[in-house]
Amino acid sequence: MPRAHMSRRRFALMAGTAGVAPRGLTAEEPLTAEAIVRRIQAELGGDWPPAGPDCFKAGDPSAVVKGIATTAMATLDVLRQAVKANTNLILTYEPTFYSRADGRTPAAPTPGRGPGGPAADDPVFKAKREFIEKNGLVVFRLRDHWQARKENDMVTGLAAALGWSAHRVTPDDALYEIPPATAEATVASIRARLNLRAGLRTVGDRHAAIRRVLLFPGSMTPPTMWQRYSEVDMIVAGEVREWENSHYAADLFTAGEKRAFVTIGRVVSEEPGMRVCADWLETVVKQVPAKWIAVGDPYWSPAA
Amino acid sequence: MTAREVVELIRKNQGIPWNDRSTRDTFMLGNPDTAVKGIATTMMTTFSMLKRANQAGLNMVITHEDTFWNDRDDTSDLAENPLYKLKTEYALKNGMVVWRDHDHMHAMTPDYTVVGELRSVGVQGGEHATMRPGIWTIPETTLGELAARVKRSSCARALRCVGDPKAEVSRILVGPGYATPRVTPEVDVVIGGEQQEADGAFDNVEYVMDAVSLGMAKGVIMLGHVISEQAGMEDFGNWLRTFLPGIPIRFVPAEEPYWWEAPYSSRRAFMGSSREARRAGRRLPSAAAADSAAAAAASCPGSRAAMPKSRDAAVCASAKDAASPSTRPARISTTASFSTSPTIWLRLAPRAIRMPISLRRRIVL
Numbered sequence: 001m002p003r004a005h006m007s008r009r010r011f012a013l014m015a016g017t018a019g020v021a022p023r024g025l026t027a028e029e030p031l032t033a034e035a036i037v038r039r040i041q042a043e044l045g046g047d048w049p050p051a052g053p054d055c056f057k058a059g060d061p062s063a064v065v066k067g068i069a070t071t072a073m074a075t076l077d078v079l080r081q082a083v084k085a086n087t088n089l090i091l092t093y094e095p096t097f098y099s100r101a102d103g104r105t106p107a108a109p110t111p112g113r114g115p116g117g118p119a120a121d122d123p124v125f126k127a128k129r130e131f132i133e134k135n136g137l138v139v140f141r142l143r144d145h146w147q148a149r150k151e152n153d154m155v156t157g158l159a160a161a162l163g164w165s166a167h168r169v170t171p172d173d174a175l176y177e178i179p180p181a182t183a184e185a186t187v188a189s190i191r192a193r194l195n196l197r198a199g200l201r202t203v204g205d206r207h208a209a210i211r212r213v214l215l216f217p218g219s220m221t222p223p224t225m226w227q228r229y230s231e232v233d234m235i236v237a238g239e240v241r242e243w244e245n246s247h248y249a250a251d252l253f254t255a256g257e258k259r260a261f262v263t264i265g266r267v268v269s270e271e272p273g274m275r276v277c278a279d280w281l282e283t284v285v286k287q288v289p290a291k292w293i294a295v296g297d298p299y300w301s302p303a304a
Numbered sequence: 305m306t307a308r309e310v311v312e313l314i315r316k317n318q319g320i321p322w323n324d325r326s327t328r329d330t331f332m333l334g335n336p337d338t339a340v341k342g343i344a345t346t347m348m349t350t351f352s353m354l355k356r357a358n359q360a361g362l363n364m365v366i367t368h369e370d371t372f373w374n375d376r377d378d379t380s381d382l383a384e385n386p387l388y389k390l391k392t393e394y395a396l397k398n399g400m401v402v403w404r405d406h407d408h409m410h411a412m413t414p415d416y417t418v419v420g421e422l423r424s425v426g427v428q429g430g431e432h433a434t435m436r437p438g439i440w441t442i443p444e445t446t447l448g449e450l451a452a453r454v455k456r457s458s459c460a461r462a463l464r465c466v467g468d469p470k471a472e473v474s475r476i477l478v479g480p481g482y483a484t485p486r487v488t489p490e491v492d493v494v495i496g497g498e499q500q501e502a503d504g505a506f507d508n509v510e511y512v513m514d515a516v517s518l519g520m521a522k523g524v525i526m527l528g529h530v531i532s533e534q535a536g537m538e539d540f541g542n543w544l545r546t547f548l549p550g551i552p553i554r555f556v557p558a559e560e561p562y563w564w565e566a567p568y569s570s571r572r573a574f575m576g577s578s579r580e581a582r583r584a585g586r587r588l589p590s591a592a593a594a595d596s597a598a599a600a601a602a603s604c605p606g607s608r609a610a611m612p613k614s615r616d617a618a619v620c621a622s623a624k625d626a627a628s629p630s631t632r633p634a635r636i637s638t639t640a641s642f643s644t645s646p647t648i649w650l651r652l653a654p655r656a657i658r659m660p661i662s663l664r665r666r667i668v669l
Contacts (some may be wrong), residue, residue, distance in 0.1 A: 053503075073502060075510055076517040094502040098511045117506060123489055124515050124522075187563075201462045203561040219500070222374045223381055230386070241375070241482065242498050242529035242561065243348055248373040248387070250561035251351040255390055266501035267509075298501075298509050299464040302452035 033089045033138040034061040036068065036285050040091075043284050044145045054145055057096050057103055058129065059138030065089045068290040070278040072270040074139055076128055078293045083135045085291055091142045091277065093270050097125060102141065146277055147218070153280070154217045157272035158236075162193050164213075174215045175232065183208040183260035186234060190262065198301035199265035203249035208258035210234045217269040220245060229259065236262045238269030268297050307364050307401040308336040310343065310548065314366075317547050318408055326407045327378070332371040333392060334401030340364045342552035345541040347534040349402050350558045351391050357556045358398045365402045366540070368409060368417065368533055369481075369558075377404065409540065410435045410480075416543065417480040420536025425478065425495055425527070426457040437478055439491060444474045447493060447523040454495065460531040462562035466512045467493070467523030480533050484526065487511050493523040497532030530560050 029035075037056075041048055048054060067087035071078045074092035082090055097103030099117035103125075118125040132139060147154050155174045159165050169175040178186070184206040191200050214228055216237040222244045229235055229252065240246060240263055249261035274292055281290035311331075315322050323329070332349070341364075344357035348369035357365055370377045372388065382388040395402065409417060415435045422430030427440055442450075448469030455463045473492035479485040484496025486506045494508060501509050508524045515522035538555040545553050 073510055076514040080517070095507060095510070098507045098514075099505060100503050118486075118488075118511070124511055124518060124520065127518050128514055198462075198464045201464075201562045203563070206563060226373070226381065226385055239501050243369045243481070244374050246561045247348060247350060247370065250559060251373070251391065252387055254351040254355070255387060295513075298466045298513055300469070301463055301465060302448060302455050302469075 030064045031287050032062050033059070033065050033140065036065055036089060036288075037061070037140055039285055040142070040281075041145070044149060046145055046148065048145070053095075053100075053102070053143050054141055057092075057139045057141055058132045059136070061138060063088065063136055063138050065138070065288055067288050068278070068281055068285065069293050070142075070274045070281065070290060071293045071295060072267045072274045073295050075295060076131060078295060079128075079131060079135075079137060081293050082137065085293070087289075087291055088135070088137050090137055090139045091274075091281075092139060093141070093143050093146065093274050094267060095141065096139050097128070103129075142277070146273070153276040154270060154273035155215050157274075157276040158215050158217050158269060161272035161275075162190060162215075162236075169212075176213045176215060177211055178213055180209055180211045182206065183210050183234065186210045186213075187260070187262060190236065190264065194264060194268060195297065196264060196268060197297045198299040199268055199297040200262065202260055202262045203246050204234075204253050204260035205258050206260070208233060208260050210260065217273060219266060222248065225249075225261075229261070230257075232259070234260045234262060236264060236269075239263055239266040265297055265299065267295050271295060305340050305548075305551065306337045307331070307334070307340055307403060310340055310364065310551070311336070311403055313547055314405065314544070315408075317543075318412055320408060320411050323407060327376045328370075328404050328406040329408055330377075330404065332367075332377055332402040332404055333395045334399070336401060336403075338363065338399060338401045340401075340551055342554065343541070343544065343548070344554055344556040345537040345544065346556050346558050347530055347537050348558040349404075350561075351387075351394070353556055353558045354391065354395060354400065354402075358394075358400060360554060360556065362552070362554060362556065363398070363400050365400065365556075366544070367402060367404050368406055368537055368540075369404075369529070371402055371404070405540075410483075415480070415536075416539040417533040417536035418478065420534065420539050421480050421495075421497075421527075421532050422478055424458045424531070424535040425454045425525075427476070427478065430478075435480070435483070436485075440476050440478070442474055442476060444472050447471045447473050447521070450476075450493060451523075451525050454525055454527070458527055458531055458535075460527045461560055461564045462528050463531075464526045465523060466509050468516045468521070471516075471521035471523060473521050473523060480536070481529050484508065484524075487515075487522055487524060492521050493525060495525045495527065497527055497529040499526065528560060528562065530558050534558065 065088060067085065068089045068091060069082040069085065069087040070091045071093070073094040074090050074096040079090065082088070095102040097117050101117045103117065156165065159168065159176060164176045164178055167176045167178050169177055181189070183202070183204060187200070187202050190196070210233045212232045213234045213236060214232045216224070216235060218238045220237040220240050225235065225240070225245045225248055229248070246261070252259060271294060278290040278292035342360070342362035343364045343366060344360070344362040345366050346353050346357070346368070349365055349367040349371040354365065372379050372382060379388065409415065413434050414432045418433040418435060418437050419430055422433055422437065427442070430437060446469060447465065447467050450473060451463070451465045451469070475490065475492045476495060477485050477491045478495045481497040482499065484499040485494050487494050487508045499508060501507070512522045512524050534557055541553045541555045
């Protein structure tokens with residue numbers, strides 16, 4: 001991706017011009033994707049290294065923007081909806097091109113395995129690239145800097161989606177004290193609120209009384225869980241590794257602990273935070289509308 | 305014979321150069337010079353599994369996955385952890401020894417985790433499979449039908465699928481645990497254990513979602529890590545018997561960690577009345593109950609939840625079998641293989657006939 005753009009942006013930030021209205025945000029100049037991204041970068045602050053995940057992934061950064069779409073993951077279906085909604089700058093939290101490399105190094109992978117995303121001639125990869133080009137879309141990944149925001153909207157957004165905003169224990173933590181209910185009832189309510197299917201899985205005691213809940217959108221590591229599971233009745237995380245965190249929750253259950261550990265899916269856990277991002281953008285980039293587009297729970301299970 | 309001597313024999317028979325730098329394949333708990341009374345093979349040393357092994361008089365555990373809730377079995381952060389203390393003290397107090405065989409098992413020919421996984425998803429002919437077993441072609445079916453069959457034969461409670469249930473598929477690629485393979489143009493369906501959902505080395509979930517948008521027949525079926533590698537530990541135990549004839553060796557399953565739950569799906573077409581389905585969902589016994597069933601969890605991977613009156617249990621393996629495991633556990637797959645035609649498959653699985661296969665039968669989305 002265009003490292004030159006990155007360097008210019010970084011230069012602009014370092015040169016102290018970040019605080020003033022960037023080019024393209026005045027009435028005279030066309031509002032390009034690049035100008036909007038510069039505005040976002042200035043607003044969020046921090047360093048934006050070219051090697052980091054947050055950069056342009058596809059499309060022409062100099063394209064004039066009609067509207068912005070935010071999403072947890074820019075699937076083809078999300079991109080189609082973005083086109084229908086007359087938006088052409090897509091801000092996605094997760095990759096667009098099926099790996100951490102995210103289209104930057106489309107080297108031929110080893111069949112069936114190996115890092116680096118799909119082969120350059122992969123039909124799904126090609127079709128997505130062509131769709132983006134044909135429709136004049138620009139895709140920018142906004143992950144590290146959005147989740148590092150001190151307001152921590154990934155957490156507050158998820159809490160709001162669960163109807164728990166009023167139950168936050170302290171402003172600087174992801175702890176919530178919700179109206180007491182059994183684990184089973186709490187899980188049923190989470191499933192209904194987030195419209196989940198097979199992506200939701202629970203380990204632990206279904207009869208446990210749940211009051212104190214830790215929210216953890218995204219991917220949770222074992223040390224975080226070791227530190228925090230014992231101080232709450234329930235953790236609601238995005239995803240974990242089954243032989244690590246789920247194993248720990250299962251062992252605590254065997255030890256007789258009355259707790260429950262819920263994973264709702266990585267992308268699903270990140271959706272409300274990107275919804276907040278769209279609301280935030282409307283206050284930062286007032287010239288064009290911003291709209292959140294949902295991905296939904298990707299998983300189903302046969303009824304057999 | 306001591307646990308150390310058992311491990312020496314395994315190393316010798318595994319027939320591959322030993323990597324002494326592996327942080328996984330080492331003694332995890334106990335004194336290696338303990339005299340071995342019996343060996344429990346298992347997918348993962350869960351606390352529940354450890355207790356069931358001890359109650360069955362098996363003091364050496366050979367585990368494929370971790371004991372201490374992280375891939376490297378690194379305990380440096382755990383010294384003050386109450387659960388760590390409880391689990392290690394239980395093992396040491398009962399004179400147990402835990403040794404892990406992960407990296408070398410996957411490097412072996414055959415890789416028993418894959419052999420067991422292929423069998424538990426109903427694929428025949430995988431007895432010599434390695435870590436990368438290649439693509440299997442099965443008679444064309446729909447992803448939904450395939451997923452339903454796999455769910456029944458593997459007994460995975462928390463099985464997850466991505467893709468269009470109506471997609472017609474026949475080329476399947478299977479991988480164990482976290483080594484769920486990549487979906488490529490050459491493959492219709494990947495069956496694996498688990499995988500990072502996004503931002504990984506490759507993201508199958510998004511790839512399949514996009515393929516569905518393009519009308520391509522692609523799918524992923526994730527069994528869960530425990531279920532995917534569970535069955536192979538039974539085969540591994542059988543292999544151990546070939547050079548450890550004097551020692552009792554039993555397969556003691558790790559429990560599938562997830563709840564059995566059905567509230568979001570209409571089970572009515574499959575499970576009788578919805579009232580019955582609701583009750584079945586509440587009948588999951590507590591961990592204590594599962595533990596007291598000795599080496600429970602049945603010969604069916606992950607069926608810690610013995611539900612003797614539900615039809616799930618009837619399909620998956622009886623709790624009676626589980627309470628007194630034979631030294632040669634029964635094979636897991638009792639359903640016909642995918643190499644037989646769907647018609648024959650229906651005939652061989654009586655429960656399938658009872659299920660309405662009319663328009664009412666559909667995959668719950």
